[in-house]
Amino acid sequence: MRILLTNDDGIHGAGLWALAQEIKRRGHEVVIAAPFNQQSGMSHALSVLREIEYRRFDEPDFVAWTFDGTPTDCVKIYLEGMSNGDKFDAVISGINDGANLATDVLYSGTVGAALEGFLHDIAALAVSRDKNSAIPFQTCAAATLDYLEKLLALKPEPFLHNVNFPKKLRADKIEFASTRLGRRDYINAFTSRTDDKGRAYFRIGGTICDLDAGEGTDIYAAECGLVSVTPLHFDAADYEAIVKLRKIFRG
Numbered sequence: 001m002r003i004l005l006t007n008d009d010g011i012h013g014a015g016l017w018a019l020a021q022e023i024k025r026r027g028h029e030v031v032i033a034a035p036f037n038q039q040s041g042m043s044h045a046l047s048v049l050r051e052i053e054y055r056r057f058d059e060p061d062f063v064a065w066t067f068d069g070t071p072t073d074c075v076k077i078y079l080e081g082m083s084n085g086d087k088f089d090a091v092i093s094g095i096n097d098g099a100n101l102a103t104d105v106l107y108s109g110t111v112g113a114a115l116e117g118f119l120h121d122i123a124a125l126a127v128s129r130d131k132n133s134a135i136p137f138q139t140c141a142a143a144t145l146d147y148l149e150k151l152l153a154l155k156p157e158p159f160l161h162n163v164n165f166p167k168k169l170r171a172d173k174i175e176f177a178s179t180r181l182g183r184r185d186y187i188n189a190f191t192s193r194t195d196d197k198g199r200a201y202f203r204i205g206g207t208i209c210d211l212d213a214g215e216g217t218d219i220y221a222a223e224c225g226l227v228s229v230t231p232l233h234f235d236a237a238d239y240e241a242i243v244k245l246r247k248i249f250r251g
Contacts, residue, residue, distance in 0.1 A: 004079070005019055008110045008112075010038050018140070033067065036067065039071050040109055043108065043111075054068070093114040097131065103184050115160060122158055130164065130222060166225050166228075176227045177221040179221045182212045
């Protein structure tokens with residue numbers, strides 16, 4: 001199996017290297033294409049108005065490249081400009097240090113990078129671990145590879161799955177749950193401040209406010225100590241609205 005590995009925490013991310021080591025340990029081939037620095041919140045952003053520096057990362061046991069761009073830049077550039085047409089069986093983005101649950105997936109650089117793999121017709125996983133989780137990255141990496149190997153053995157069509165490891169496992173063992181996206185917002189998300197030079201600025205943060213954390217959601221699964229798996233798709237069209245508009249347009 002040949003895997004393209006990326007993330008949004010940057011080339012030094014602990015979760016990325018836990019996955020790289022696990023992929024290598026199992027005898028699979030891995031190529032790493034990750035950002036220079038932290039790129040959280042970049043969603044599916046593409047750097048179209050500037051030059052993107054890149055360089056080989058000094059890690060003798062791996063083929064690793066790092067880019068001064070977004071997670072999506074990393075995947076798109078490597079697949080379209082550096083792979084020489086070589087095929088990949090999967091793209092994995094992660095392991096992110098922090099959950100990507102519910103509507104946060106719309107902002108997630110981790111999910112954005114995996115989506116780019118999916119748009120290239122490659123099976124893709126966006127993998128995250130809740131902040132301050134008791135589950136080691138190595139355990140998450142092993143479970144991720146178990147999951148991916150099991151799915152690819154079924155020879156499925158390309159898929160995009162958002163995987164989240166909770167703060168603590170329910171029964172001290174990995175249990176997966178198929179979930180839908182919940183709905184999450186933040187209270188006091190923008191804080192206005194002024195520095196000692198008089199420069200006014202906003203800082204994004206806030207307190208989590210879950211608007212839909214009901215049974216069946218990824219939030220609910222995480223709170224129950226389960227590893228949530230939410231299948232995603234790039235098609236955001238509202239098909240019911242399309243039908244209604246057609247009726248209106250026909251008059």
